[in-house]
Amino acid sequence: MTPTVCDLFERQVRERPDATAVRTSGRSWTYAEFGGTTARLAARLRRGGAGPGGIVGLVAPRGPQALTGIVAILRSGAACLPLDPDDPPLRNREILDGTGCRQVLAAAPVEWLPGAQLIDDPTLEDEEEAPPAAPDPLDLAYAITTSGSTGRPKVVGVPHEGLSNLVAASIEDLDLVRPDDVMLWTLAVTVDSTMHDVLMPLCCGGCVAVPDPGELPAAGMLRAVRALGATVLEIPAAVLGPYGGSLLPRLAEAGVRLVITGGSQLDGPGLADADPLVVCNGYGPTETSVAPLWYRCDKSTPRWVPIGRPIRGVRAYVLDEELNPVPDGAAGQLYIAGAGLARGYLGLPGRTAAAFLPDPFSDTPGRRMYATGDRVRRQPDGEYVFLGRTDDQIKISGFRVEIGEVEHALRGCPGVADAAVLLRRDAPGGAALVAFLAGTPLSDEEISGRLRDRLPRHMVPRFHVWLDRLPLNRPGKIDRAALAEMPFADARADRRRTDDVT
């Protein structure tokens, strides 16, 4: 049986107590120290009722405290539910209530959550290091919130089995992390890739480097790499695609050996031009444990980078609408089966059943496969290539957004009769969500303010365009193709032209 990440971490604490587990610009923690801190916090959580089968919330920005929180929650046997302290309290409250989560760890006092346990509570020093609660492979390891098309977020529950399979493949098959690596933690706490990025080094004796919170996080990356001696880091495909050609040589010069990427389609040149630095592209929805397919870039890699092939224990099927396999080279929807499937959407059995179908290709009864909603084809060489979505889910800065959830929130604003939201790559300032609205116009400030009470920041449209009515196509649906072409940002330009005349 594959050991869980808790087993692997505890083995490192026993075998390499003096190795550095965590590093910031200010200090570092050995495995023995980090093991002790997380064991005491885990013991406190267990005294409060946490354990296998339970869920503990984590309200903390990226930082050493959040890392302590993640590991402590896992070691208590419970599943970690990370929440963004900057997200609307209303939304975070709803998620905690909806998952029946009663215990929460926080980096700082939270106004809307007076009962939260502070991660650096000084009284934890007196806590006994109770024997570890060994979670079962089928117990949940973490729960990640994703956008829901019907207007409510969904919480995906992922068992230890999937996470430990990915970590084992990352260390033993994919060479994503080595005991002498320093992995720079670059992503948000609430993204499932964070679980992979921070836990795999801790499972093999490597070091997690936590950057300082920065004013300009993207530009600060190089500085953090140099200051912390990072050898591996994850850069979202949304950044690496356009800027990899310029960034990778600088990272290689600073000593980085591997850049992990993912989150959206990787599209860009020069990804194998910073030898010996290697780029590895991971693909996968949260529902399949971070990334069940991996691709390693080389000189022959095309600009539109393949998503690779399944890791150990994972099966990938390309099926038509009747769930029949399509031949290699033909387009179909990608289904994922085997190790790594999430348990489903917590508290939403209907939505779970709609996405996790019985696996018709498995001899074992009860096995399921996840319908990714991604259109792909399998190349003759066995690599899979992403072609697009089968629905209107989009990715913005690597965040997965169901357009339906944004439109639902817009329709809840007074005065909005109808709403359509599009991702416009041609927006001023770069790709942006644009809301096309019909009804009684509200000011931009008012509408953004109302949405910010409901939605995470990356889901709030940056532009609002009021129309007399939304254009319809022949079947009477909103004509998204027309909206995709509609000029929308010229209001400011008009104002400007007027200024120029006067």
Place this chain on the structure above:
Amino acid sequence: MIVSQEPVVEIVRRIVDKQLNLSAHGYELDADDDLWNMGMTSLTCMGLMLTVEDTFQIELPEEALREGTFRTVGTITAAVEAARSAHEKPERRV
């Protein structure tokens, strides 16, 4: 050394315009327009930083990697000129 005849401010203006996709929307950029108010995100700002560094073959010093440096075409131009003169007169560097 090959010195471009085009003033730095014009090159910066062109880089910003391309990075932020502004002229496509009929917008003419002034040297003091606040780019953060024109839709610039931390992602597009990083693209801007990398393109500026590549174009002028400079490395902006750490203290220049702030929001304020990238606020306007004027502030970016000033940062480029500072980095260039530091490069040309290393003995003056403090």
